[in-house]
Amino acid sequence: AIRMTQSPSSFSASTGDRVTITCRASQGISSYLAWYQQKPGKAPKLLIYAASTLQSGVPSRFSGSGSGTDFTLTISCLQSEDFATYYCQQYYSYPRFTFGPGTKVDIK
């Protein structure tokens, strides 16, 4: 089974910061990688798919990059509504999915 790791597991940041979250797959997954944002008590929301394609309606301050085993999610200018937990997900082995353990971004 493909395993996903994320780093860091959590960190504090300030509004306006540029933040980067890393996701690594245990084997190559090409670009079959999605990113989700989840806020407390809510279902996850799809932000990015195919490693770098922004889902419709998602602000352009979110961007994704990478292929193979190493991926990043970048938020160029952190807004108050971006404080949340972020998960990566591989769908290379679709219909079997694997999620990363999550990265919590909170207010410094």
Add this chain to the structure above:
Amino acid sequence: QVQLVQSGAEVKKPGASVKVSCKVSGYTLTELSMHWVRQAPGKGLEWMGGFDPEDGETIYAQKFQGRVTMTEDTSTDTAYMELSSLRSEDTAVYYCATGGGPIDYWGQGTLVTVSS
């Protein structure tokens, strides 16, 4: 636009079973590949299983094999997830979710609490 509306919270005793429903609107169930994902309190997302459109079968994560059954009623566009032999570690929010790889649509989640 797909909407997924799940059944309400459940409280079950250890050893019991729970069946969660997920009503689809905006599309028919036959047009979608439905999956189930759970999230224990304070923990991450865990894929439980879902529909494989390649062979028309439902597949399950190895962890849940033998304990979970996912079914669909196409006459009512409702998907179901039944988990048996419940234990305290099964306390979680259970989501139905659909997408062709990335998951575009999620239900609102159903909290299942397992407690004696």
